[in-house]
Amino acid sequence: MIKVNGRDFPWEEGLTVTKLLEKKNYTFPSIVIKINDKTISEDQWEIMAIEDGDDVKAIHLITGG
Amino acid sequence: MNYNLKENHKLLTEFQYQPSKADKGYTNKSLYVNLSDNKIKEKEVTEMIKEKFIGGRGFGLWYLWNAVTPNTKWNDPENEIIISPGPVAGITQYPGSGKSLVVTLSPNTGTVVDSNVGGYFGPLLKFSGFDALEVQGKAENDVVVFIDGNKGIVTIEEAPEEAVDSHILAEQLTEIYSESEEDKKNISVVSAGTAAEHTTFGMLNFSFYDVRRKAVRLKQAGRGGIGTVLRDKKIKAVVVRFKGVKGDSNNPADFEKIAKTGVKLHKEICRLDDSQNRMRHNGTTFLAGIMNDYNLLPTENFRFGSHPDGKLLTAKEWIKYFDYNGKADGCWYGCTLGCAKVVCDFELTSGPYQGQKVVVDGPEYETIAAVGSNLGIFDKEYILEVNFYCDTYGIDTISFGTTTAFLMECYQNGIINKETTGGLELTFGNKEVALKLLHQMAKGEGFGKIAGLGIRKQKELFVKEYAADAEFLNDIGMECKGLEYAEYVSKESxxxxxxxxxxxxxxxxxxxxxxxxxxxxxxxxxxxxxxxxxxxxxxxxxxxxxxxxxxxxxxxxxxxxxxxxxxxxxxxxxxxxxxxxxxxxxxxxxxxxxxxxxxxxxxxxxxxxxxxxxxxxxxxxxxxxxxxxxxxxxxxxxxxxxxxxxxxxxxxxxxxxxxxxxxxxxxxxxxxxxxxxxxxxxxxxxxxxxxxxxxxxxxxxxxxxxxxxxxxxxxxx
Missing domain, CATH: 1.10.599.10 (Aldehyde Ferredoxin Oxidoreductase Protein, subunit A, domain 3)
Incomplete structure (x- = not known):
């Protein structure tokens, strides 16, 4: 199990940032990703592995419709 | 033809003034027009008003407070429509700097409402010498209020022949009051439309002349029924003409700072917009797909937040329709974000303008969700048609959509039926009927009259006339304070x-x-x-x-x-x-x-x-x-x-x-x-x-x- 924005989410082997975003259907174009408080640049999302127990923040930079 | 229209104007009054130049964003004058006695005057904008109320909505609230009493109703003569642009409005160095705020007592809520809008009117009003316009009273017959900011003349003119629907009226008045093709960009028209006369949620269109397309474009002050107030006052339009907008027309204290701040944002937009929301390409349509993906897109009267057909309403589907030539489509000079999208030569399939090819401004996200997904309809051309007709008829797409969604759920629950709707099968997904209802609103006919009341009054009516369950209606009727909800599913937030x-x-x-x-x-x-x-x-x-x-x-x-x-x-x-x-x-x-x-x-x-x-x-x-x-x-x-x-x-x-x-x-x-x-x-x-x-x-x-x-x-x- 991992945390995504403070909520439990099932972990699986080979989970990367890109795969996580797909699973969550997070399609908004401006998202900041932090794993255990470390910012992950977008060019690392495909390869950055998420480990079991990680605390992931996917902060959507949108505050206005 | 338009020359004849002007010939048939009857001048009721003319007021001459010496236009004040803006100084540090303020002209320090406001314009007061009373349609009951055809009086026009200038007022001083005092330091107190500027300090406490700043401009825009603040000015509107202050003037309205002083115009009405606790007993004033929206359709009393003392109610006012106030338009004010604010001190920063009209600069051309920073994107998004042409907004006006409109304030009135609302037919929807019974109390004060404000609505913001683009288009050229606010800045041109200011450069004509006024930080705000107050219109009070009621005319006997349809009038146009015309402000010529170069000549220093304000007139009230009876205007019997012009159309009421905005797409025609704004063109007619742009042609009548401009001195040449070149001058059309110096005209802005505020108008409503025929449906504003028969509904509580009429809105205002603020025009600007699109030089590239040689077309009048319309931006909307949508919320709260201000267009209904406009038509109740028998105002066909308020028109301003001002030639001579310059980058420093506000006479700012520190022009260099404005220019520097603007350049920074322009560069940011050029660098980043394509990888972010793509506003220059998509306008606000980008939100439709996002909202559907996150279960936030109102579907069938806010019952659900997503629909498999939501993919038909995403930005990439809309840009196929947009007339976009790579240049910014702003609703005021200098806006490089340029979200004001337009569909040209759109052929209408229904209503009084059936078969005509028209310009459609938008659609904005709110319109897509309100008149589309929230009614269970995912047809883009239907959405464009409703968008056009709501604009020209002068009604708010949000209130139209949210109200119709409520009616559809009432219909599906047997609260209203084919008999009570005069034969309209108001089921979710029925686009033909949604359009019919809209046209009925414009004519003030049939069930359109009831639909035009808005949700709050419909709830009262259905309980009284059809013994509907008040608790259920209060649960599903998406209004608060009498105003219909904007288009986001808030259940999980x-x-x-x-x-x-x-x-x-x-x-x-x-x-x-x-x-x-x-x-x-x-x-x-x-x-x-x-x-x-x-x-x-x-x-x-x-x-x-x-x-x-x-x-x-x-x-x-x-x-x-x-x-x-x-x-x-x-x-x-x-x-x-x-x-x-x-x-x-x-x-x-x-x-x-x-x-x-x-x-x-x-x-x-x-x-x-x-x-x-x-x-x-x-x-x-x-x-x-x-x-x-x-x-x-x-x-x-x-x-x-x-x-x-x-x-x-x-x-x-x-x-x-x-x-x-x-x-x-x-x-x-x-x-x-x-x-x-x-x-x-x-x-x-x-x-x-x-x-x-x-x-x-x-x-x-x-x-x-x-x-x-x-x-x-x-x-x-």
Whole structure:
């Protein structure tokens, strides 16, 4: 199990940032990703592995419709 | 033909004035027009008014307060329509700087409403010599009010021959009052349309002339029924002409600072827009797909937040229709974000203009969701047609959509039927009937007359006439304070429920739109966090309407450095830009806290204004349960796993063995309790009593302790 924005989410082997975003259907174009408080640049999302127990923040930079 | 139209004008009065030049963003004059006695005069804009009310919405509220009494109704002659652009409006160096705010007593809510709008009218009004326009009284016959800012003449003219529908009227008046093709860009027309005469949610179109396409374009002040007030006053249009807009027409205190701040944002937009929201290509349509993906897109009267056919309404589907040539489509000079999209040569399939090829402004996200998904309709050409007709008929797409969605759910539940609707089968997904209803509204015929009343009055009517279950109607009727909801599903965001319910004018998202911050990002875990967000964001966003700026350039483009900010949701760099612009135009020296204080004074004033008109207490901040949670079994079952988990985690209730009805009841009790808690927390943060009334200390803190305001709040302390 991992945390995504403070909520439990099932972990699986080979989970990367890109795969996580797909699973969550997070399609908004401006998202900041932090794993255990470390910012992950977008060019690392495909390869950055998420480990079991990680605390992931996917902060959507949108505050206005 | 148009020459003859002008020949048939009857001049009722003419007023000559010496146009004041703007000085540090203000002309220090306002224009007052009374249609009952055809009196026109200039008024001084005092230092007090500028200091306390800043401009835009603030000026509108102040003038309206002084024009009406607690007994004034929206259709009384003393009600006013006030248009004011704000001190920063009209600069051309920073994107999104041409906004006007319109204020009136609303036919929807019975109290004061404000609506913001682009188009050229506000800046041209200012450069014609006026920080605000007040129109009071009622004309006997249809009139046009014309302001010639170059000649210093204001006239009231009876105008019997022109069309009422905006797409024709705005073209006619642009041609009549311009001196040449070249001069058309110096004209802006404010108008409504035929449906504004028969509904409570008429809106105003503000025109600008699109030189590239040689077409009149329309932007809308949509909310609150201001177009209905316009037509009730028998105003066909208010027209301004001003030739000579320059980059420094505001005569700002520090032009260099404005230019530098503008260049920084222009570069940012050029660098980043293509990889962010693509506003230059998509306009606000980009939100439709996003909302569908995050289960936030209103579908079938807000019952659901997503639909498989939602993919048909995404931005890539819309850009096929847009006439986009790679140049910015702004609604005021200098806007490189350019979100004002347009569809040209769109052939209409219904109504009085069937077969004609027209220009359609938009669609905006709100329109797509309101008249499309929320009615269970995912047909783009139908949406464009409704968009066009709502605009030209002068009605608000949001209120039209949300109201029709409510009627469709009533129809599907047998509350109304084919007999009561005059044969209209108002089922979700029935696009032909939605269009018929819209055309009926324009004519004031058939069931269109009832549809045009808006949800609040329909609920009363259906209970009285059809013995409908009042509790069910209150649950599913998506209105608060009499205003129909804007198009976001707020069920899973307590903060957004408050963002809608605790807004001064009713459930419009321009005060606080915090769904992602709350529901997706989970950045507001405590009630203190939630209340702080429901304080900061409404205050900040209110300020944009005081100075005449657009919200979109605040957060629909985001600087690279923002990701490292401690509070990324605030996009502080852009907030600082706004403060810098305000200081550079006016010569004042405020910081972000000073900005919020300016805003909060006006916000508190508006709350007391509501109180004065007989509203503004806790009972008026209550919201329909549909905005909080699942009303029907189908809604619960659509997200059963999620709701069951919440019962376990949040209430400690084991869902197994309980019926869906029992679970829905438990969830409802919990969510209603949460809404009361957030209400308490927000009231406390805003300096209000538990009944939602600003305390005397709060009024004093923000310099709003005028005797007449103190008198209002003392009655309720």
């Amino acid at each position: 307590l903060v957004q429920q408050g963002g809608f319910g605790l807004a001064n004018k009713g459930p419009q998202h321009d005060e606080a739109w915090l769904i992602f911050m709350d529901q997706v990002n989970n950045q507001l875990p405590t009630f203190e966090d939630k209340a702080e967000a429901l304080h900061y964001f409404p205050m900040f966003r209110t300020w944009l309407g005081l100075v005449g700026m657009c919200k979109l350039v605040w957060n629909d483009i985001v600087p690279e450095s923002n990701k490292d900010n401690e509070e990324p949701a605030k996009i502080t760099e852009h907030v600082q830009n706004y403060v810098d612009l305000y200081n550079a135009v006016t010569g004042n020296n405020i910081d972000i806290n000073g900005m919020l204080d300016q805003s909060e004074g006006v916000y508190q004033f508006q709350r007391v204004f509501n109180l004065r008109m007989g509203y503004g207490t806790r009972e008026y901040d209550q919201v329909p349960y549909r905005s909080m949670g699942p009303v029907t079994l189908a809604e619960y079952q659509s997200l059963q796993e999620q709701y069951d988990a919440q019962l376990k985690e949040l209430l400690g209730v084991e869902p197994e063995g309980k019926s869906s009805e029992e679970k829905m009841k438990l969830l409802r009790q919990y969510r209603e309790g949460q809404y009361h808690k957030i209400t308490d927390a927000v009231y406390e943060r805003r300096g209000w009593t538990r009944n939602g009334i600003p305390t005397l200390e709060t009024l004093k803190k923000f310099g709003m302790d005028f005797p007449e305001l103190v008198e209002q709040v003392e009655k309720h302390q």
